[in-house]
Amino acid sequence: MTKLHDLTGAPPGTTTRALLLRLATVGVVLAGCAGTFASAGGWLSPGALTPARVVDRFEQVNGPHPGFRRNHAKGLCVTGSFAGNGAGAPLSKASLFSAGRMTPVEGRLALAGGQPYAADAEATVRSLALRFRLPDGDEWRSGMNNIPVFPLRTPEAFYEQLLAAKPDPVTGKPDPERLKAFFAAHPESVKAVALIKARTVTAGFADSTFWSLNAFRFVAPDGHATPVRWAFVPEQRATPETAAQAARTDKNYLFDDLVARLRQGPLRWHLVLTLGRTDDPTTDATLPWPADRESVDVGTLSLTGAAPEEAGNCRDINFDPLVLPEGIAPSDDPLLSARSAAYSRSFTRRAGEEKSPSAVAAATTRGAGL
Amino acid sequence: MTHPTRFNLPARLLHWSMAALILAMLLIGVAMVTSLADYHALVALHRPLGILILLLVLVRLANRWRHPPPPLPSDLPAWQRLAAHASHVALYGLMLAMPLVGWAMLSAARYPIALVGGVVLPPILPQSPMLYAWLRELHTVLAYALFAIVLAHLGAALLHALVRQDGVFASMAPWRVRPAAAALHLQQRPNPGR
Numbered sequence: 001m002t003k004l005h006d007l008t009g010a011p012p013g014t015t016t017r018a019l020l021l022r023l024a025t026v027g028v029v030l031a032g033c034a035g036t037f038a039s040a041g042g043w044l045s046p047g048a049l050t051p052a053r054v055v056d057r058f059e060q061v062n063g064p065h066p067g068f069r070r071n072h073a074k075g076l077c078v079t080g081s082f083a084g085n086g087a088g089a090p091l092s093k094a095s096l097f098s099a100g101r102m103t104p105v106e107g108r109l110a111l112a113g114g115q116p117y118a119a120d121a122e123a124t125v126r127s128l129a130l131r132f133r134l135p136d137g138d139e140w141r142s143g144m145n146n147i148p149v150f151p152l153r154t155p156e157a158f159y160e161q162l163l164a165a166k167p168d169p170v171t172g173k174p175d176p177e178r179l180k181a182f183f184a185a186h187p188e189s190v191k192a193v194a195l196i197k198a199r200t201v202t203a204g205f206a207d208s209t210f211w212s213l214n215a216f217r218f219v220a221p222d223g224h225a226t227p228v229r230w231a232f233v234p235e236q237r238a239t240p241e242t243a244a245q246a247a248r249t250d251k252n253y254l255f256d257d258l259v260a261r262l263r264q265g266p267l268r269w270h271l272v273l274t275l276g277r278t279d280d281p282t283t284d285a286t287l288p289w290p291a292d293r294e295s296v297d298v299g300t301l302s303l304t305g306a307a308p309e310e311a312g313n314c315r316d317i318n319f320d321p322l323v324l325p326e327g328i329a330p331s332d333d334p335l336l337s338a339r340s341a342a343y344s345r346s347f348t349r350r351a352g353e354e355k356s357p358s359a360v361a362a363a364t365t366r367g368a369g370l
Numbered sequence: 371m372t373h374p375t376r377f378n379l380p381a382r383l384l385h386w387s388m389a390a391l392i393l394a395m396l397l398i399g400v401a402m403v404t405s406l407a408d409y410h411a412l413v414a415l416h417r418p419l420g421i422l423i424l425l426l427v428l429v430r431l432a433n434r435w436r437h438p439p440p441p442l443p444s445d446l447p448a449w450q451r452l453a454a455h456a457s458h459v460a461l462y463g464l465m466l467a468m469p470l471v472g473w474a475m476l477s478a479a480r481y482p483i484a485l486v487g488g489v490v491l492p493p494i495l496p497q498s499p500m501l502y503a504w505l506r507e508l509h510t511v512l513a514y515a516l517f518a519i520v521l522a523h524l525g526a527a528l529l530h531a532l533v534r535q536d537g538v539f540a541s542m543a544p545w546r547v548r549p550a551a552a553a554l555h556l557q558q559r560p561n562p563g564r
Contacts, residue, residue, distance in 0.1 A: 009533065010534060014533075030521055036397065037517060040398075041404060042405075050404045051404070051409065138490055155407075320481075322410045334406075337405075337410040338409070340409055341409035352504070352506075
Protein backbone atom coordinates (compact mmCIF):
# COMPACT_ATOMS: atom_id res chain seq x y z
CA MET A 1 0.00 0.00 0.00
CA THR A 2 1.53 3.26 -1.09
CA LYS A 3 0.45 6.75 -0.27
CA LEU A 4 -0.93 6.91 -3.81
CA HIS A 5 -3.12 3.88 -3.13
CA ASP A 6 -4.35 5.56 -0.02
CA LEU A 7 -5.09 8.82 -1.76
CA THR A 8 -6.91 7.32 -4.73
CA GLY A 9 -8.66 4.50 -2.90
CA ALA A 10 -7.19 1.90 -5.25
CA PRO A 11 -7.38 -1.72 -4.09
CA PRO A 12 -4.09 -2.90 -2.49
CA GLY A 13 -3.62 -5.53 -5.23
CA THR A 14 -3.06 -2.85 -7.91
CA THR A 15 0.62 -2.39 -8.77
CA THR A 16 1.92 1.18 -8.65
CA ARG A 17 2.73 0.98 -12.36
CA ALA A 18 -0.82 -0.10 -13.22
CA LEU A 19 -2.22 2.59 -10.97
CA LEU A 20 -0.15 5.33 -12.64
CA LEU A 21 -1.17 4.05 -16.06
CA ARG A 22 -4.83 4.16 -15.08
CA LEU A 23 -4.55 7.66 -13.64
CA ALA A 24 -2.84 8.73 -16.87
CA THR A 25 -5.69 7.23 -18.89
CA VAL A 26 -8.22 9.29 -16.93
CA GLY A 27 -6.09 12.38 -17.51
CA VAL A 28 -5.86 11.74 -21.24
CA VAL A 29 -9.64 11.25 -21.59
CA LEU A 30 -10.33 14.49 -19.71
CA ALA A 31 -7.71 16.41 -21.69
CA GLY A 32 -9.22 15.03 -24.90
CA CYS A 33 -12.68 16.28 -23.93
CA ALA A 34 -11.39 19.70 -22.93
CA GLY A 35 -9.36 19.90 -26.14
CA THR A 36 -12.37 18.98 -28.30
CA PHE A 37 -14.41 21.66 -26.53
CA ALA A 38 -11.65 24.24 -27.04
CA SER A 39 -11.32 23.28 -30.69
CA ALA A 40 -15.08 23.50 -31.30
CA GLY A 41 -15.11 26.90 -29.60
CA GLY A 42 -12.44 28.23 -31.95
CA TRP A 43 -9.74 28.76 -29.32
CA LEU A 44 -7.27 26.77 -31.38
CA SER A 45 -7.89 28.85 -34.52
CA PRO A 46 -7.55 32.46 -33.38
CA GLY A 47 -7.26 33.75 -36.96
CA ALA A 48 -10.72 32.57 -38.06
CA LEU A 49 -13.35 35.15 -38.89
CA THR A 50 -16.11 35.05 -36.27
CA PRO A 51 -19.40 36.91 -35.83
CA ALA A 52 -17.80 38.88 -33.00
CA ARG A 53 -14.95 40.02 -35.25
CA VAL A 54 -17.38 41.15 -37.96
CA VAL A 55 -19.28 43.25 -35.42
CA ASP A 56 -16.00 44.50 -33.93
CA ARG A 57 -15.05 45.80 -37.36
CA PHE A 58 -18.33 47.71 -37.68
CA GLU A 59 -17.57 49.31 -34.32
CA GLN A 60 -14.00 50.05 -35.39
CA VAL A 61 -15.12 51.71 -38.63
CA ASN A 62 -18.13 53.62 -37.28
CA GLY A 63 -17.10 54.34 -33.73
CA PRO A 64 -19.16 53.39 -30.69
CA HIS A 65 -22.92 54.01 -30.91
CA PRO A 66 -24.31 52.09 -27.95
CA GLY A 67 -27.85 50.80 -28.25
CA PHE A 68 -27.97 51.13 -32.05
CA ARG A 69 -27.73 48.50 -34.75
CA ARG A 70 -24.14 48.11 -35.85
CA ASN A 71 -25.29 48.42 -39.47
CA HIS A 72 -28.39 50.14 -40.88
CA ALA A 73 -28.26 52.16 -37.68
CA LYS A 74 -30.61 54.96 -38.76
CA GLY A 75 -34.16 53.84 -39.31
CA LEU A 76 -37.88 54.22 -38.78
CA CYS A 77 -40.49 51.62 -37.76
CA VAL A 78 -43.40 50.90 -40.11
CA THR A 79 -46.50 48.73 -39.87
CA GLY A 80 -48.87 47.25 -42.38
CA SER A 81 -50.00 44.00 -43.84
CA PHE A 82 -49.38 41.59 -46.69
CA ALA A 83 -52.18 40.28 -48.89
CA GLY A 84 -51.40 37.05 -50.73
CA ASN A 85 -52.99 36.62 -54.17
CA GLY A 86 -52.61 32.85 -54.37
CA ALA A 87 -49.98 32.82 -57.13
CA GLY A 88 -47.26 31.87 -54.63
CA ALA A 89 -49.22 29.02 -53.04
CA PRO A 90 -48.07 26.34 -55.53
CA LEU A 91 -44.45 27.39 -54.91
CA SER A 92 -44.44 27.62 -51.11
CA LYS A 93 -46.57 26.13 -48.40
CA ALA A 94 -46.13 29.29 -46.27
CA SER A 95 -49.66 30.42 -45.40
CA LEU A 96 -49.10 34.07 -46.32
CA PHE A 97 -49.18 33.22 -50.03
CA SER A 98 -52.75 31.84 -49.94
CA ALA A 99 -55.28 33.85 -51.95
CA GLY A 100 -56.92 36.52 -49.82
CA ARG A 101 -54.79 35.80 -46.75
CA MET A 102 -53.90 38.95 -44.80
CA THR A 103 -50.71 38.68 -42.74
CA PRO A 104 -49.81 41.42 -40.28
CA VAL A 105 -46.40 42.97 -40.92
CA GLU A 106 -44.09 45.18 -38.94
CA GLY A 107 -40.93 46.50 -40.44
CA ARG A 108 -38.19 49.04 -40.59
CA LEU A 109 -36.96 51.39 -43.29
CA ALA A 110 -33.34 52.31 -42.83
CA LEU A 111 -30.13 53.56 -44.35
CA ALA A 112 -27.10 51.31 -44.64
CA GLY A 113 -24.10 52.14 -42.51
CA GLY A 114 -23.35 52.19 -38.84
CA GLN A 115 -23.84 55.94 -38.22
CA PRO A 116 -27.19 56.48 -36.47
CA TYR A 117 -27.04 60.27 -36.93
CA ALA A 118 -25.76 60.40 -40.51
CA ALA A 119 -27.56 62.81 -42.84
CA ASP A 120 -29.82 61.21 -45.44
CA ALA A 121 -28.10 61.02 -48.81
CA GLU A 122 -29.07 59.79 -52.23
CA ALA A 123 -26.13 57.45 -52.60
CA THR A 124 -26.69 55.69 -49.28
CA VAL A 125 -28.17 52.24 -49.72
CA ARG A 126 -31.78 52.06 -48.44
CA SER A 127 -33.16 49.01 -46.72
CA LEU A 128 -36.53 47.51 -45.98
CA ALA A 129 -36.73 44.95 -43.19
CA LEU A 130 -39.95 43.05 -42.63
CA ARG A 131 -41.42 40.72 -40.05
CA PHE A 132 -44.48 38.76 -41.17
CA ARG A 133 -46.49 37.29 -38.30
CA LEU A 134 -47.90 33.96 -39.51
CA PRO A 135 -50.34 31.81 -37.50
CA ASP A 136 -49.13 29.60 -34.63
CA GLY A 137 -46.04 31.66 -33.83
CA ASP A 138 -44.41 31.07 -37.22
CA GLU A 139 -42.60 34.06 -38.70
CA TRP A 140 -40.85 35.31 -41.77
CA ARG A 141 -38.21 37.99 -41.33
CA SER A 142 -36.33 39.57 -44.16
CA GLY A 143 -33.81 42.36 -44.68
CA MET A 144 -33.67 43.80 -48.19
CA ASN A 145 -31.76 46.60 -49.94
CA ASN A 146 -32.48 48.88 -52.89
CA ILE A 147 -29.67 47.27 -54.88
CA PRO A 148 -30.22 44.43 -57.39
CA VAL A 149 -27.16 42.39 -56.36
CA PHE A 150 -24.93 42.40 -53.31
CA PRO A 151 -21.43 43.80 -53.88
CA LEU A 152 -19.70 41.02 -51.93
CA ARG A 153 -19.65 37.28 -52.34
CA THR A 154 -18.30 35.97 -49.03
CA PRO A 155 -18.26 37.04 -45.39
CA GLU A 156 -14.47 37.39 -45.63
CA ALA A 157 -14.78 39.81 -48.57
CA PHE A 158 -17.41 41.74 -46.61
CA TYR A 159 -15.05 42.00 -43.65
CA GLU A 160 -12.15 43.22 -45.82
CA GLN A 161 -14.33 45.70 -47.68
CA LEU A 162 -15.58 47.30 -44.46
CA LEU A 163 -12.06 48.37 -43.63
CA ALA A 164 -11.07 49.23 -47.20
CA ALA A 165 -14.07 51.56 -47.52
CA LYS A 166 -13.55 53.22 -44.14
CA PRO A 167 -13.46 56.99 -44.64
CA ASP A 168 -10.15 58.63 -43.82
CA PRO A 169 -10.64 60.98 -40.85
CA VAL A 170 -8.83 63.78 -42.73
CA THR A 171 -10.31 63.59 -46.23
CA GLY A 172 -13.65 62.03 -45.28
CA LYS A 173 -13.20 59.60 -48.16
CA PRO A 174 -11.86 56.04 -48.28
CA ASP A 175 -8.20 55.59 -49.07
CA PRO A 176 -8.26 55.09 -52.89
CA GLU A 177 -5.20 52.82 -52.81
CA ARG A 178 -6.81 50.48 -50.30
CA LEU A 179 -10.06 50.39 -52.26
CA LYS A 180 -8.15 49.70 -55.46
CA ALA A 181 -6.32 46.82 -53.84
CA PHE A 182 -9.59 45.40 -52.56
CA PHE A 183 -11.27 45.52 -55.97
CA ALA A 184 -8.19 44.09 -57.65
CA ALA A 185 -8.51 41.07 -55.39
CA HIS A 186 -12.29 40.84 -55.90
CA PRO A 187 -13.24 41.09 -59.58
CA GLU A 188 -16.75 39.78 -58.75
CA SER A 189 -17.27 42.90 -56.65
CA VAL A 190 -16.21 45.16 -59.53
CA LYS A 191 -18.95 43.68 -61.72
CA ALA A 192 -21.54 43.84 -58.95
CA VAL A 193 -20.74 47.47 -58.13
CA ALA A 194 -21.16 48.36 -61.82
CA LEU A 195 -24.67 46.84 -61.75
CA ILE A 196 -25.46 48.65 -58.51
CA LYS A 197 -24.28 51.99 -59.87
CA ALA A 198 -26.31 51.50 -63.06
CA ARG A 199 -29.62 51.36 -61.16
CA THR A 200 -31.89 54.38 -60.99
CA VAL A 201 -31.82 55.88 -57.54
CA THR A 202 -35.37 57.02 -56.92
CA ALA A 203 -36.64 60.04 -55.01
CA GLY A 204 -37.34 58.23 -51.77
CA PHE A 205 -38.20 55.12 -49.84
CA ALA A 206 -41.75 54.97 -51.22
CA ASP A 207 -40.71 54.44 -54.84
CA SER A 208 -37.67 52.26 -54.16
CA THR A 209 -37.47 48.61 -55.15
CA PHE A 210 -36.03 46.38 -52.44
CA TRP A 211 -34.27 43.17 -53.46
CA SER A 212 -33.76 39.99 -51.44
CA LEU A 213 -30.05 39.97 -52.43
CA ASN A 214 -29.58 36.32 -51.47
CA ALA A 215 -31.30 33.35 -53.04
CA PHE A 216 -33.68 31.21 -51.01
CA ARG A 217 -35.62 28.03 -51.68
CA PHE A 218 -39.40 28.05 -51.80
CA VAL A 219 -40.76 24.69 -50.71
CA ALA A 220 -44.11 23.61 -52.17
CA PRO A 221 -46.73 21.57 -50.29
CA ASP A 222 -45.45 18.46 -52.13
CA GLY A 223 -41.86 19.16 -51.02
CA HIS A 224 -40.64 20.46 -54.38
CA ALA A 225 -38.09 23.26 -53.89
CA THR A 226 -37.54 26.17 -56.28
CA PRO A 227 -34.58 28.57 -56.08
CA VAL A 228 -36.07 32.03 -55.62
CA ARG A 229 -34.92 35.61 -55.40
CA TRP A 230 -37.47 38.31 -54.81
CA ALA A 231 -38.08 42.02 -54.91
CA PHE A 232 -40.63 44.34 -53.36
CA VAL A 233 -41.58 46.49 -56.35
CA PRO A 234 -43.36 49.78 -55.57
CA GLU A 235 -46.83 50.61 -56.88
CA GLN A 236 -45.79 54.23 -56.44
CA ARG A 237 -44.40 55.54 -59.73
CA ALA A 238 -40.61 55.68 -59.51
CA THR A 239 -39.21 59.17 -59.98
CA PRO A 240 -35.51 59.92 -59.99
CA GLU A 241 -34.24 62.15 -57.26
CA THR A 242 -34.16 65.78 -58.38
CA ALA A 243 -31.26 68.13 -57.80
CA ALA A 244 -33.50 70.24 -55.56
CA GLN A 245 -34.22 67.24 -53.32
CA ALA A 246 -30.59 66.28 -53.14
CA ALA A 247 -29.68 69.83 -52.11
CA ARG A 248 -32.08 69.88 -49.15
CA THR A 249 -30.49 70.67 -45.85
CA ASP A 250 -32.97 68.59 -43.84
CA LYS A 251 -30.84 65.78 -42.50
CA ASN A 252 -33.81 63.40 -42.49
CA TYR A 253 -35.45 64.30 -45.79
CA LEU A 254 -35.88 60.70 -46.93
CA PHE A 255 -37.64 59.69 -43.71
CA ASP A 256 -39.67 62.92 -43.54
CA ASP A 257 -40.86 62.39 -47.11
CA LEU A 258 -41.88 58.84 -46.30
CA VAL A 259 -43.86 59.92 -43.25
CA ALA A 260 -45.56 62.65 -45.32
CA ARG A 261 -46.48 60.10 -48.01
CA LEU A 262 -47.88 57.72 -45.42
CA ARG A 263 -50.10 60.47 -44.03
CA GLN A 264 -51.79 60.65 -47.44
CA GLY A 265 -52.53 56.94 -47.54
CA PRO A 266 -51.01 53.46 -47.60
CA LEU A 267 -47.90 52.76 -49.67
CA ARG A 268 -47.86 49.50 -51.62
CA TRP A 269 -45.25 47.15 -52.98
CA HIS A 270 -45.74 43.94 -54.95
CA LEU A 271 -43.75 40.93 -53.88
CA VAL A 272 -42.33 39.65 -57.16
CA LEU A 273 -40.53 36.31 -57.10
CA THR A 274 -37.90 35.45 -59.68
CA LEU A 275 -37.81 31.69 -60.21
CA GLY A 276 -34.32 30.33 -60.72
CA ARG A 277 -33.39 27.27 -62.71
CA THR A 278 -31.29 24.53 -61.20
CA ASP A 279 -28.04 25.86 -62.64
CA ASP A 280 -28.62 29.50 -61.66
CA PRO A 281 -26.08 30.64 -59.07
CA THR A 282 -27.53 30.51 -55.56
CA THR A 283 -24.20 30.70 -53.75
CA ASP A 284 -23.11 34.02 -55.24
CA ALA A 285 -25.09 37.14 -54.40
CA THR A 286 -22.91 39.29 -56.68
CA LEU A 287 -24.22 37.56 -59.82
CA PRO A 288 -27.57 38.50 -61.33
CA TRP A 289 -29.74 35.74 -62.74
CA PRO A 290 -30.47 35.78 -66.47
CA ALA A 291 -33.08 38.43 -67.32
CA ASP A 292 -35.47 35.93 -68.95
CA ARG A 293 -36.25 34.05 -65.73
CA GLU A 294 -39.93 33.68 -64.95
CA SER A 295 -41.27 36.11 -62.38
CA VAL A 296 -44.44 35.79 -60.32
CA ASP A 297 -46.31 38.53 -58.46
CA VAL A 298 -47.47 36.76 -55.29
CA GLY A 299 -49.10 39.53 -53.28
CA THR A 300 -49.12 43.09 -52.04
CA LEU A 301 -47.45 44.68 -49.05
CA SER A 302 -49.31 47.74 -47.73
CA LEU A 303 -47.54 49.99 -45.28
CA THR A 304 -50.00 52.11 -43.36
CA GLY A 305 -48.15 53.60 -40.42
CA ALA A 306 -44.80 54.77 -39.16
CA ALA A 307 -43.43 55.33 -35.69
CA PRO A 308 -40.08 56.32 -34.26
CA GLU A 309 -37.98 53.50 -32.87
CA GLU A 310 -38.77 52.84 -29.23
CA ALA A 311 -39.02 50.04 -26.71
CA GLY A 312 -41.09 47.13 -27.96
CA ASN A 313 -41.32 48.08 -31.65
CA CYS A 314 -38.97 47.42 -34.57
CA ARG A 315 -36.06 48.74 -32.51
CA ASP A 316 -36.05 45.56 -30.48
CA ILE A 317 -36.42 43.12 -33.37
CA ASN A 318 -33.51 41.39 -35.06
CA PHE A 319 -34.50 41.15 -38.73
CA ASP A 320 -32.51 37.96 -39.17
CA PRO A 321 -33.02 36.83 -42.78
CA LEU A 322 -32.96 33.19 -41.68
CA VAL A 323 -36.04 33.46 -39.49
CA LEU A 324 -38.11 31.64 -42.09
CA PRO A 325 -41.55 30.04 -42.02
CA GLU A 326 -42.29 26.50 -43.16
CA GLY A 327 -42.25 26.78 -46.96
CA ILE A 328 -39.22 29.06 -47.27
CA ALA A 329 -35.74 27.63 -46.72
CA PRO A 330 -32.21 29.02 -46.98
CA SER A 331 -30.14 28.48 -50.11
CA ASP A 332 -26.49 27.45 -49.90
CA ASP A 333 -25.36 31.10 -50.15
CA PRO A 334 -22.59 31.47 -47.50
CA LEU A 335 -23.69 35.05 -46.83
CA LEU A 336 -27.00 33.90 -45.34
CA SER A 337 -25.65 32.03 -42.34
CA ALA A 338 -23.02 34.75 -41.88
CA ARG A 339 -25.71 37.46 -41.89
CA SER A 340 -27.73 35.49 -39.36
CA ALA A 341 -24.67 35.07 -37.13
CA ALA A 342 -23.51 38.69 -37.33
CA TYR A 343 -27.03 40.14 -36.89
CA SER A 344 -27.44 37.97 -33.82
CA ARG A 345 -24.17 39.18 -32.33
CA SER A 346 -25.00 42.82 -33.09
CA PHE A 347 -28.46 42.35 -31.55
CA THR A 348 -27.03 40.77 -28.41
CA ARG A 349 -24.58 43.63 -27.93
CA ARG A 350 -27.06 46.43 -28.43
CA ALA A 351 -29.77 44.67 -26.40
CA GLY A 352 -27.65 45.06 -23.28
CA GLU A 353 -26.77 48.72 -23.89
CA GLU A 354 -28.54 51.90 -22.83
CA LYS A 355 -30.70 53.22 -25.66
CA SER A 356 -30.72 56.77 -27.05
CA PRO A 357 -33.51 58.20 -29.20
CA SER A 358 -33.17 57.68 -32.95
CA ALA A 359 -32.29 60.68 -35.11
CA VAL A 360 -35.50 59.96 -37.00
CA ALA A 361 -37.58 60.10 -33.85
CA ALA A 362 -37.14 63.85 -33.49
CA ALA A 363 -38.01 64.46 -37.13
CA THR A 364 -41.17 62.39 -37.16
CA THR A 365 -42.55 63.72 -33.92
CA ARG A 366 -41.86 67.27 -35.01
CA GLY A 367 -42.96 66.85 -38.60
CA ALA A 368 -45.72 64.37 -39.05
CA GLY A 369 -46.90 63.65 -35.55
CA LEU A 370 -47.57 60.03 -36.41
CA MET B 371 -32.61 -4.61 3.82
CA THR B 372 -31.94 -4.93 0.11
CA HIS B 373 -30.61 -2.23 -2.18
CA PRO B 374 -30.24 -2.55 -5.92
CA THR B 375 -26.60 -2.49 -7.00
CA ARG B 376 -27.39 -0.95 -10.38
CA PHE B 377 -29.47 1.92 -11.65
CA ASN B 378 -32.64 0.60 -13.29
CA LEU B 379 -32.74 0.21 -17.06
CA PRO B 380 -34.66 3.46 -17.75
CA ALA B 381 -32.14 5.36 -15.62
CA ARG B 382 -29.20 3.86 -17.53
CA LEU B 383 -30.83 4.50 -20.91
CA LEU B 384 -31.63 8.07 -19.92
CA HIS B 385 -28.16 8.63 -18.50
CA TRP B 386 -26.24 7.50 -21.57
CA SER B 387 -28.54 9.07 -24.16
CA MET B 388 -28.54 12.35 -22.27
CA ALA B 389 -24.76 12.17 -21.82
CA ALA B 390 -24.39 12.04 -25.60
CA LEU B 391 -26.99 14.79 -26.09
CA ILE B 392 -25.49 17.11 -23.48
CA LEU B 393 -21.95 16.71 -24.77
CA ALA B 394 -23.22 17.33 -28.30
CA MET B 395 -25.14 20.41 -27.12
CA LEU B 396 -22.11 21.86 -25.33
CA LEU B 397 -19.99 21.38 -28.47
CA ILE B 398 -22.71 22.75 -30.77
CA GLY B 399 -23.24 25.72 -28.47
CA VAL B 400 -19.61 26.69 -28.19
CA ALA B 401 -19.08 26.15 -31.93
CA MET B 402 -22.11 28.04 -33.18
CA VAL B 403 -21.32 31.31 -31.43
CA THR B 404 -17.98 31.56 -33.21
CA SER B 405 -19.09 30.21 -36.58
CA LEU B 406 -20.28 32.20 -39.58
CA ALA B 407 -20.66 29.35 -42.06
CA ASP B 408 -22.40 26.83 -39.79
CA TYR B 409 -24.18 29.23 -37.45
CA HIS B 410 -27.64 28.73 -38.85
CA ALA B 411 -27.48 24.93 -39.13
CA LEU B 412 -26.08 24.63 -35.60
CA VAL B 413 -28.65 26.97 -34.04
CA ALA B 414 -31.44 25.11 -35.83
CA LEU B 415 -30.15 21.92 -34.18
CA HIS B 416 -29.47 23.53 -30.80
CA ARG B 417 -33.07 24.64 -30.16
CA PRO B 418 -34.91 21.31 -30.60
CA LEU B 419 -32.14 19.34 -28.85
CA GLY B 420 -32.36 21.70 -25.88
CA ILE B 421 -36.10 21.18 -25.57
CA LEU B 422 -35.59 17.42 -25.93
CA ILE B 423 -33.12 17.51 -23.02
CA LEU B 424 -35.64 19.48 -20.96
CA LEU B 425 -38.27 16.77 -21.54
CA LEU B 426 -35.81 13.94 -20.86
CA VAL B 427 -34.57 15.44 -17.59
CA LEU B 428 -38.15 15.68 -16.33
CA VAL B 429 -38.69 11.97 -17.12
CA ARG B 430 -35.35 11.22 -15.51
CA LEU B 431 -36.14 13.08 -12.30
CA ALA B 432 -39.47 11.27 -12.06
CA ASN B 433 -37.75 7.92 -12.53
CA ARG B 434 -35.09 8.81 -9.97
CA TRP B 435 -37.73 9.78 -7.47
CA ARG B 436 -39.55 6.46 -7.92
CA HIS B 437 -36.38 4.36 -8.15
CA PRO B 438 -33.68 5.85 -5.93
CA PRO B 439 -30.12 5.20 -7.09
CA PRO B 440 -27.96 2.52 -5.42
CA PRO B 441 -26.03 3.77 -2.39
CA LEU B 442 -22.41 4.86 -2.69
CA PRO B 443 -19.76 2.50 -1.26
CA SER B 444 -19.69 2.77 2.50
CA ASP B 445 -15.93 3.32 2.59
CA LEU B 446 -16.08 6.38 0.36
CA PRO B 447 -14.44 9.34 2.16
CA ALA B 448 -16.92 11.88 3.43
CA TRP B 449 -15.63 14.69 1.19
CA GLN B 450 -16.09 12.51 -1.90
CA ARG B 451 -19.59 11.61 -0.78
CA LEU B 452 -20.35 15.31 -0.38
CA ALA B 453 -18.78 16.14 -3.75
CA ALA B 454 -20.84 13.40 -5.39
CA HIS B 455 -24.09 14.71 -3.94
CA ALA B 456 -23.30 18.36 -4.66
CA SER B 457 -22.23 17.68 -8.24
CA HIS B 458 -25.38 15.67 -8.90
CA VAL B 459 -27.57 18.47 -7.57
CA ALA B 460 -25.65 20.87 -9.83
CA LEU B 461 -25.94 18.56 -12.84
CA TYR B 462 -29.69 18.16 -12.48
CA GLY B 463 -30.09 21.88 -11.78
CA LEU B 464 -28.13 22.80 -14.91
CA MET B 465 -29.87 20.21 -17.07
CA LEU B 466 -33.14 21.94 -16.14
CA ALA B 467 -31.81 25.50 -16.18
CA MET B 468 -29.96 25.48 -19.50
CA PRO B 469 -32.99 24.76 -21.72
CA LEU B 470 -35.24 26.99 -19.61
CA VAL B 471 -32.80 29.92 -19.76
CA GLY B 472 -32.43 29.31 -23.50
CA TRP B 473 -36.19 29.32 -24.03
CA ALA B 474 -36.59 32.38 -21.79
CA MET B 475 -33.85 34.39 -23.49
CA LEU B 476 -35.24 33.71 -26.97
CA SER B 477 -38.65 34.75 -25.63
CA ALA B 478 -37.31 38.05 -24.28
CA ALA B 479 -35.59 38.69 -27.63
CA ARG B 480 -38.81 37.87 -29.53
CA TYR B 481 -37.17 35.21 -31.64
CA PRO B 482 -39.57 32.49 -32.68
CA ILE B 483 -38.64 29.33 -30.76
CA ALA B 484 -38.89 27.07 -33.80
CA LEU B 485 -38.32 23.38 -33.24
CA VAL B 486 -38.89 20.98 -36.13
CA GLY B 487 -41.68 20.58 -38.67
CA GLY B 488 -43.11 24.05 -38.12
CA VAL B 489 -43.62 23.59 -34.37
CA VAL B 490 -43.01 26.91 -32.61
CA LEU B 491 -43.05 27.18 -28.81
CA PRO B 492 -44.81 30.14 -27.21
CA PRO B 493 -42.71 32.79 -25.45
CA ILE B 494 -42.37 32.37 -21.69
CA LEU B 495 -41.22 35.93 -20.96
CA PRO B 496 -42.33 39.38 -22.13
CA GLN B 497 -40.19 41.16 -24.73
CA SER B 498 -37.22 42.88 -23.08
CA PRO B 499 -33.84 43.45 -24.71
CA MET B 500 -32.11 44.05 -21.35
CA LEU B 501 -33.52 40.82 -19.92
CA TYR B 502 -32.45 39.02 -23.09
CA ALA B 503 -28.89 40.37 -22.80
CA TRP B 504 -28.72 39.26 -19.18
CA LEU B 505 -30.13 35.79 -19.83
CA ARG B 506 -27.91 35.35 -22.88
CA GLU B 507 -24.84 35.99 -20.69
CA LEU B 508 -26.22 33.67 -18.02
CA HIS B 509 -26.69 30.94 -20.66
CA THR B 510 -22.97 31.17 -21.51
CA VAL B 511 -21.80 31.19 -17.89
CA LEU B 512 -24.02 28.22 -17.01
CA ALA B 513 -22.81 26.35 -20.10
CA TYR B 514 -19.19 26.68 -19.01
CA ALA B 515 -20.18 25.61 -15.50
CA LEU B 516 -22.01 22.60 -16.91
CA PHE B 517 -19.03 21.62 -19.03
CA ALA B 518 -16.74 21.87 -16.00
CA ILE B 519 -19.05 19.72 -13.87
CA VAL B 520 -19.50 17.20 -16.71
CA LEU B 521 -15.69 16.92 -16.90
CA ALA B 522 -15.47 16.42 -13.13
CA HIS B 523 -18.26 13.84 -13.30
CA LEU B 524 -16.50 11.97 -16.11
CA GLY B 525 -13.19 12.08 -14.26
CA ALA B 526 -14.79 10.77 -11.07
CA ALA B 527 -16.62 8.03 -12.98
CA LEU B 528 -13.39 6.89 -14.60
CA LEU B 529 -11.59 6.93 -11.26
CA HIS B 530 -14.33 4.73 -9.81
CA ALA B 531 -14.11 2.39 -12.81
CA LEU B 532 -10.35 2.15 -13.27
CA VAL B 533 -8.79 3.06 -9.95
CA ARG B 534 -11.14 2.42 -7.06
CA GLN B 535 -12.96 -0.41 -8.89
CA ASP B 536 -15.73 -0.09 -6.34
CA GLY B 537 -18.84 -0.83 -8.42
CA VAL B 538 -19.96 2.82 -8.71
CA PHE B 539 -19.23 2.91 -12.42
CA ALA B 540 -20.67 -0.58 -12.84
CA SER B 541 -23.94 0.60 -11.30
CA MET B 542 -24.46 2.92 -14.30
CA ALA B 543 -22.54 0.93 -16.93
CA PRO B 544 -24.66 0.11 -19.95
CA TRP B 545 -23.27 -3.42 -19.95
CA ARG B 546 -23.36 -6.13 -17.26
CA VAL B 547 -20.79 -5.98 -14.47
CA ARG B 548 -17.92 -8.35 -15.15
CA PRO B 549 -17.79 -11.15 -12.53
CA ALA B 550 -14.13 -10.38 -11.78
CA ALA B 551 -14.90 -6.78 -11.00
CA ALA B 552 -17.89 -7.84 -8.94
CA ALA B 553 -15.78 -10.35 -7.03
CA LEU B 554 -13.13 -7.76 -6.34
CA HIS B 555 -15.85 -5.43 -5.20
CA LEU B 556 -17.20 -8.10 -2.83
CA GLN B 557 -13.90 -9.14 -1.30
CA GLN B 558 -12.93 -5.48 -0.84
CA ARG B 559 -15.69 -4.03 1.16
CA PRO B 560 -18.94 -5.01 2.78
CA ASN B 561 -21.59 -4.82 0.08
CA PRO B 562 -24.70 -3.11 1.33
CA GLY B 563 -26.71 -5.07 -1.24
CA ARG B 564 -26.11 -8.56 0.25
